[in-house]
Amino acid sequence: MKKYQDLKAFKVSKGFRGKSKVIVQLWSIVESTFFAMSPQFFYGWRRFLLRLFGAKIGKNVLIRSTAKFTYPWKIQIGDDSWIGEDTIFYSLGEIKIGDNVAIAHGVYFNTGLHDYTKEEFTISSKKIIIEDECWITNDVYIAPGVSIGKGAVIGARSSVYKNMPEGWICFGNPAKPIKKRLE
Numbered sequence: 594m595k596k597y598q599d600l601k602a603f604k605v606s607k608g609f610r611g612k613s614k615v616i617v618q619l620w621s622i623v624e625s626t627f628f629a630m631s632p633q634f635f636y637g638w639r640r641f642l643l644r645l646f647g648a649k650i651g652k653n654v655l656i657r658s659t660a661k662f663t664y665p666w667k668i669q670i671g672d673d674s675w676i677g678e679d680t681i682f683y684s685l686g687e688i689k690i691g692d693n694v695a696i697a698h699g700v701y702f703n704t705g706l707h708d709y710t711k712e713e714f715t716i717s718s719k720k721i722i723i724e725d726e727c728w729i730t731n732d733v734y735i736a737p738g739v740s741i742g743k744g745a746v747i748g749a750r751s752s753v754y755k756n757m758p759e760g761w762i763c764f765g766n767p768a769k770p771i772k773k774r775l776e
Contacts, residue, residue, distance in 0.1 A: 602713040609685070609716070611666050612647075620646050620665060631658050643668065651692065667704075670694075671725065686718025686737065691725035697749075699732040706737045724759070746774055 610617055628642050639656045647666030650656075656676040662668055667684040670676070671692035678698040682688055686704035690696070708715040719738030723729065726744045734752040741747065741757045748764025748771075757763045761770040 596712055598709070598714045599712050600714060603716075604713070605716060609718075611664055616646075617664070620662075624662065629658055633658060677731075685716070687720040688723075689720070690723045691727070691743070693726045694723055695728045696723075697729060697731045697733075700729050701734045703735065704737050744774055 623642060623646070628639055631638050635658070636655050639658065640650045640654055643650050643656070643662065643665045648662070649669040651670055651672035651674065653673045654670050654676070655674075657678045657680070659678045660676050660680045660682070662682045663684045665684070667687045668682055669687070670690040671694065673692055674690055674694040674696070676696050677700065680696055680698065680700045681702065683701065683703045683705055688702050688704060702721050704718045704721055706717055706719065708717065721735055721737070722740040724741060724743040724745075727741050728746045729735070729741070730747060730749045732750045733747050735741070735747075736752070736754045739753050739756060741753065742759030742761070744760045745757050746762045747753060747757065747768060748762065750766070751764045751768040752766040753763070753768040755767065757768060758770055760774050762772050762774050763770045765771075
């Protein structure tokens with residue numbers, strides 16, 4: 594009988610996380626306590642904690658206390674950007690957010706993927722890039738390897754599986770460019 598996947602055979606390759614298991618666990622503790630339980634207006638405190646764990650965070654970045662970061666050392670956020678409530682950075686790979694980017698509530702950045710053709714279900718990652726002046730609205734899913742062009746808007750509840758062009762309003766499942774943001 595054909596076996597499609599054997600999760601007992603799954604292994605995370607050496608160095609995949611980017612830091613030791615101890616640092617990964619320490620971040621998990623810090624994130625679930627000092628970060629998550631910080632008052633809403635403690636933006637500087639949350640920026641400090643992320644930077645302490647290797648994230649590159651620009652000036653005047655506002656990050657809500659319910660945002661989650663798997664591996665903060667793989668995150669870069671430009672100046673004057675906003676990160677909304679319940680946003681998840683599943684940062685198995687790099688995530689780069691530009692300047693003046695508004696990320697609304699419940700956005701899911703997914704850099705990780707498994708090779709479903711391999712019995713051992715090998716894990717890998719692909720970088721996500723959000724260029725300057727984008728607006729990612731509520732409950733958007735962004736798939737591994739996606740780049741979103743400068744000034745693009747991604748509409749609520751969209752799923753982005755391919756690159757989106759600069760200056761376009763895009764939405765749907767899958768997301769598609771619908772019209773120019775400025776005409």
